[in-house]
Amino acid sequence: MKGNRKLHIISCALLCTTSLLAQNELETVTIISSRLQHALFNEDMRVDSLEIRPYADVNLSESIRSESSIYVRSYGPGLASTVSRHGFSPSQSMVYWYGVPLNSPALGLTDLSTIPSSSAVLLDGGAGGTLFGSGYMGGGIHLENPSVPMGWRIEEHFDYRTSGLYNQRFTASHKGEKFRHRAVISNTRGPQDYLYTDLYGVERSRLGADQSLLHAEYYGQYTYSGGLVSWGVWVSDMDRGIPRSISESYTEGARQTDENARAFIKWNQRGDRWDLKVRLSGYYEDQRYTSTVISDTNIAVASYAQTDFTWYFSDELKLISSLDYAYQYVKGTSKNPSNINRIGGAAILVYNPHKDWTFSGGGRVDHQNTTTPFIPTVEAKWSKYGWSAQVDYRSHFRFPTLNDLFWTPGGNPNLKPEFGRTTELLLAKRLNYNRTQLELKASAFTAQIDNYIQWVPTGGFFEPQNVRRVASNGASAGFELSLPIQAVTMSFTSNYSFTRATVLESERTGDPAIGNQLIYTPQHKATSGLKLNFASWSFYADAQYYGEVHTTSDNQEVLAIDPFVNVDAGIGKRFEYKKFSAIARVGCRNVTNSEVYFQRFYPMPGIQGTFSLTIQFQSNEN
Amino acid sequence: MRIKLWLLIGLSPMLLSCSNDDDDDDDSGSDDKYNNGVFISNEGPFQGGNGTLSWYDLSDKSVTNDLFLSEVGRPLGNVVHSVHVFDEYLYIVVNNSGVVEVVEADEMEHEMTITGLTNPRYAQGISEDIVAITDWGTNTVEIINASNSSGVASISTGNGPERMLLNGNTLYVANSGGFGLDSTVVLIDITSNAAVDTFYVGYNPNSMIIDANGALWVLCGGYTDWGDPSNNLPGSLYRLNATTGAVQDTFQFGDAPRPTGLCTGPVQQEMYFLDNGYGGNPYRMSYTATELPSTPMVTGANGYAIGLDPRNLDLYIADPVDYASQGKVYRMDVVSGAMLDTLNVGIIPGNFEFN
Numbered sequence: 008m009k010g011n012r013k014l015h016i017i018s019c020a021l022l023c024t025t026s027l028l029a030q031n032e033l034e035t036v037t038i039i040s041s042r043l044q045h046a047l048f049n050e051d052m053r054v055d056s057l058e059i060r061p062y063a064d065v066n067l068s069e070s071i072r073s074e075s076s077i078y079v080r081s082y083g084p085g086l087a088s089t090v091s092r093h094g095f096s097p098s099q100s101m102v103y104w105y106g107v108p109l110n111s112p113a114l115g116l117t118d119l120s121t122i123p124s125s126s127a128v129l130l131d132g133g134a135g136g137t138l139f140g141s142g143y144m145g146g147g148i149h150l151e152n153p154s155v156p157m158g159w160r161i162e163e164h165f166d167y168r169t170s171g172l173y174n175q176r177f178t179a180s181h182k183g184e185k186f187r188h189r190a191v192i193s194n195t196r197g198p199q200d201y202l203y204t205d206l207y208g209v210e211r212s213r214l215g216a217d218q219s220l221l222h223a224e225y226y227g228q229y230t231y232s233g234g235l236v237s238w239g240v241w242v243s244d245m246d247r248g249i250p251r252s253i254s255e256s257y258t259e260g261a262r263q264t265d266e267n268a269r270a271f272i273k274w275n276q277r278g279d280r281w282d283l284k285v286r287l288s289g290y291y292e293d294q295r296y297t298s299t300v301i302s303d304t305n306i307a308v309a310s311y312a313q314t315d316f317t318w319y320f321s322d323e324l325k326l327i328s329s330l331d332y333a334y335q336y337v338k339g340t341s342k343n344p345s346n347i348n349r350i351g352g353a354a355i356l357v358y359n360p361h362k363d364w365t366f367s368g369g370g371r372v373d374h375q376n377t378t379t380p381f382i383p384t385v386e387a388k389w390s391k392y393g394w395s396a397q398v399d400y401r402s403h404f405r406f407p408t409l410n411d412l413f414w415t416p417g418g419n420p421n422l423k424p425e426f427g428r429t430t431e432l433l434l435a436k437r438l439n440y441n442r443t444q445l446e447l448k449a450s451a452f453t454a455q456i457d458n459y460i461q462w463v464p465t466g467g468f469f470e471p472q473n474v475r476r477v478a479s480n481g482a483s484a485g486f487e488l489s490l491p492i493q494a495v496t497m498s499f500t501s502n503y504s505f506t507r508a509t510v511l512e513s514e515r516t517g518d519p520a521i522g523n524q525l526i527y528t529p530q531h532k533a534t535s536g537l538k539l540n541f542a543s544w545s546f547y548a549d550a551q552y553y554g555e556v557h558t559t560s561d562n563q564e565v566l567a568i569d570p571f572v573n574v575d576a577g578i579g580k581r582f583e584y585k586k587f588s589a590i591a592r593v594g595c596r597n598v599t600n601s602e603v604y605f606q607r608f609y610p611m612p613g614i615q616g617t618f619s620l621t622i623q624f625q626s627n628e629n
Numbered sequence: 630m631r632i633k634l635w636l637l638i639g640l641s642p643m644l645l646s647c648s649n650d651d652d653d654d655d656d657s658g659s660d661d662k663y664n665n666g667v668f669i670s671n672e673g674p675f676q677g678g679n680g681t682l683s684w685y686d687l688s689d690k691s692v693t694n695d696l697f698l699s700e701v702g703r704p705l706g707n708v709v710h711s712v713h714v715f716d717e718y719l720y721i722v723v724n725n726s727g728v729v730e731v732v733e734a735d736e737m738e739h740e741m742t743i744t745g746l747t748n749p750r751y752a753q754g755i756s757e758d759i760v761a762i763t764d765w766g767t768n769t770v771e772i773i774n775a776s777n778s779s780g781v782a783s784i785s786t787g788n789g790p791e792r793m794l795l796n797g798n799t800l801y802v803a804n805s806g807g808f809g810l811d812s813t814v815v816l817i818d819i820t821s822n823a824a825v826d827t828f829y830v831g832y833n834p835n836s837m838i839i840d841a842n843g844a845l846w847v848l849c850g851g852y853t854d855w856g857d858p859s860n861n862l863p864g865s866l867y868r869l870n871a872t873t874g875a876v877q878d879t880f881q882f883g884d885a886p887r888p889t890g891l892c893t894g895p896v897q898q899e900m901y902f903l904d905n906g907y908g909g910n911p912y913r914m915s916y917t918a919t920e921l922p923s924t925p926m927v928t929g930a931n932g933y934a935i936g937l938d939p940r941n942l943d944l945y946i947a948d949p950v951d952y953a954s955q956g957k958v959y960r961m962d963v964v965s966g967a968m969l970d971t972l973n974v975g976i977i978p979g980n981f982e983f984n
Contacts, residue, residue, distance in 0.1 A: 204725075206679075206704055207742065227637070254679045254707035256727030256747070300808065416855040464952050467907035468855050490828065519954040559674055559976065561954035565681075565695050566674065566976075608679065608707075 008333060015021050044279050052388065052397040053434045057128035062619050063575060065166060065195055067128070067176045068119035072551055074130060075502035075534045076483055080527045081117065081605040084172060084199055085218035085247060086614065088120040092132065093452060094479035094508025094528045095145025099405055104150045105239055107271050107288040108144060112335040113307045115408035121245055123193045123222050125176060126150040133452065134429040136403030137371040137384040139350050140331060144427055144456065155180040158626035166619045170612035172197035187228040195220040201612040205253045213257035218247035234276040241269040252608035259296035268292065282317040297620040305339040307409065323360060330351045338407040345413040349375040349406065353386070363391045375406045379424055395435040402428040407471065411460060412561060419472040427456035444489040452484040463515060474515055477525070479508035494541055501535040520560035529554040548576035558607045568607055574598040577617065590621045652769060661735040666937065667945060668719060668982040670712045671975025674953055680709025681975035682721060692972050697721065700737035711980040715754020718775065722762070723747045728764055731775050734984050743778045746771060753793040753800065755819050761800060763790035765807050765932050782822035787811040794837040796871060800957065803847065806833035810852055828874035831865030836891040840916040841898050845871035848891035848902055851882065864888040865920065880921045894942055903932045910948055913937055913963065926966060928950045930959065936981030943969065947978035
């Protein structure tokens with residue numbers, strides 16, 4: 008019966024998967040991609056905006072699952088969630104907030120569950136070592152400020168889930184001729200005591216999975232003739248239970264608190280033939296983990312400084328140069344106070360010989376204890392008749408994290424940086440017929456990483472070593488269809504990604520991982536979404552298919568996570584009164600009540616109802 | 630994957646039908662499938678994983694992995710720490726799940742799940758239906774009636790009660806220190822279920838045997854401070870009068886601080902152990918020896934646990950490889966010293982029982 012149910016779900020999902028919401032309901036995500044803001048992106052085809060679902064997701068971990076090339080390894084709602092893309096590990100994928108690296112200097116990765124879904128998100132799907140430095144091997148996630156209309160906008164948003172989660176978010180923004188401000192305070196809490204069936208067939212409620220997250224952020228911007236200054240602050244305080252896996256005894260697990268603060272100031276100045284961008288930022292984290300067995304404190308401080316200078320030789324030729332510096336400090340119960348400095352420099356030449364063609368090439372050198380080899384990049388783009396194509400070769404690297412270097416016991420100060428290279432091909436075609444739009448996209452990549460850092464057993468403890476050479480190859484294809492049918496507007500998107508990431512060689516004799524798929528990297532993932540809008544009504548449905556996920560390096564089938572499909576759907580109604588509007592929505596997550604695991608033996612909730620209400624005031628200034 | 634999916638759709642009624650047939654077959658299956666071989670407990674991967682049970686059949690030299698899953702129909706749980714056969718039952722101690730599974734050993738028919746434990750480590754059969762279980766979580770030995778999972782007695786011990794040894798009416802319990810330190814062996818009278826004496830030995834005793842002269846040998850693992858090696862305390866081997874606890878001889882391990890797995894054969898004149906429970910080699914020592922052996926039986930074993938089959942004197946050495954993928958077990962003839970076989974088992978093999 009269970010097997011038949013899964014087949015039914017898979018069949019339905021393949022035939023009619025979806026997602027949707029009225030466009031006037033969506034918090035419109037428009038990315039300011041002016042040359043001044045994103046000179047380094049250079050209209051890269053790999054960069055796309057993530058459609059945020061503020062009505063359905065409470066944090067970035069949930070939002071980003073709609074991207075077919077990304078796997079989010081999560082221990083549960085609100086629990087540690089890390090991202091990997093195209094087979095690259097979480098510490099090989101970077102997350103930035105206005106250019107501030109959010110990856111922990113100690114752990115090397117970012118916990119997406121600590122990031123509320125209140126920002127606009129740019130996804131960079133490929134390597135970018137030359138552009139962004141250490142860690143930018145599998146791409147990056149860039150959190151930016153959503154665009155807001157002129158005048159005041161004040162919004163209060165409330166979510167409730169029957170799985171035991173409450174979320175409230177207050178947003179206030181003002182946009183004037185020169186100044187722009189946006190502040191967000193969000194509060195997420197709940198017992199998360201949803202039901203699951205344990206190994207012995209007993210239905211239980213999740214124990215010790217409660218969470219409380221208070222988050223506040225502010226962004227300010229001042230624009231003047233030829234320049235812009237922006238600044239921002241982020242603070243958050245999270246207290247959460249870390250439940251045991253369902254294979255462990257039914258008792259409360261550990262507790263973890265995370266206190267974070269980030270701040271930045273940026274200055275962008277533009278001359279007749281040049282752009283100058285200067286950014287200073289700081290990072291602080293205080294993470295404490297307590298269980299009956301172990302207590303650990305991790306305190307990390309980092310500061311970053313970066314200067315980008317662009318010189319326009321002509322309308323066809325420009326040179327982007329970049330210098331950056333990072334200071335990272337860590338202390339805790341498992342490591343002595345330690346710090347490290349990093350400095351790097353890069354230069355990229357961009358040439359547009361014709362309006363249809365762009366060529367670029369450059370390189371980077373970085374130093375942290377050791378100096379990297381030259382990190383080159385070359386790229387060519389072509390665009391005409393609705394077609395776009397891009398081919399690029401990019402090398403990339405990752406320095407060891409502070410835990411890799413200084414963890415006691417096992418930290419290895421002699422680690423070499425990981426070094427890799429990726430070749431990508433991207434193709435897109437846009438078709439228009441009357442009001443119907445169809446956009447087709449396809450891409451393929453091949454990548455290799457040398458000196459892959461792995462924690463391996465050395466007697467009684469593990470030690471990080473440069474032990475492996477890893478290859479990742481894959482392809483993605485998808486489309487987006489916008490189709491007005493009389494008064495109904497419909498959009499349908501669907502994407503599929505194939506990723507084959509394997510260990511090619513290992514320094515360890517008889518390494519059982521050789522030739523096997525990397526753990527927590529599904530070979531197959533597909534996502535689809537349907538949105539329908541009619542007058543003040545809206546409907547959405549999203550579906551994701553996850554292929555088999557291996558959890559052991561020797562790919563033991565019995566320990567793999569079986570394929571599953573997750574479907575969310577909902578309906579909304581908008582009400583308006585003068586300058587006020589309100590949107591009420593009801594929805595259902597995991598419609599098919601599938602057994603969903605993103606981490607083996609850590610169940611996600613089954614079917615659950617959702618209710619949300621958004622009240623907005625808009626001053627409508629011009 | 631697409632091919633697999635459509636195959637699954639097309640064949641699903643057939644597969645379901647086959648599944649029922651298999652169940653019928655099981656009901657009329659052969660008896661005594663598991664009475665000439667070795668049960669191997671595999672702890673399983675770190676975090677969220679499940680341990681497994683492997684079976685090595687001496688008749689045809691075959692290995693069956695994930696035995697509990699295939700016979701009982703569900704995973705065992707988190708950190709399958711040890712196995713013990715007593716009075717036709719196999720006790721499978723699942724440490725992090727806080728349970729002990731009881732199955733009929735020869736046929737692997739599930740009898741009972743003993744729950745209510747915190748951090749069980751080892752089981753020792755006492756009499757029909759009565760089993761003693763050491764529990765790190767409560768620092769006790771729990772005396773359980775396995776026929777109904779009810780508690781008979783709970784006896785306080787020292788820190789980290791580990792392996793037990795039943796000698797007449799006395800149950801010796803090695804207090805291994807748990808996550809800290811201890812240096813005692815507590816003696817429990819199984820007729821009264823009361824602690825009656827305490828023997829003092831080296832740091833963190835973990836395993837014991839009785840030799841041919843009736844002396845009690847206690848192997849002490851020492852203490853390892855992974856963060857500050859200057860706090861390390863050496864391992865040791867003690868020989869005591871089994872009745873009075875008087876120390877007859879001591880042997881210090883020096884730089885090999887984590888010896889474990891003391892075991893002996895049926896004539897009790899030789900004993901075997903690993904010099905290091907995290908990648909050590911097996912050693913053999915006579916009960917009349919006056920110093921520790923200096924030459925291992927084999928080098929490069931990466932031993933995590935050992936066990937001696939008393940029926941044929943085959944020594945089994947568990948190699949966890951990388952603690953994250955299939956482990957290996959080496960079978961060695963202790964008489965000739967020949968390596969007989971290498972078995973591919975589950976993740977982190979950690980204990981053996983012979984049936």
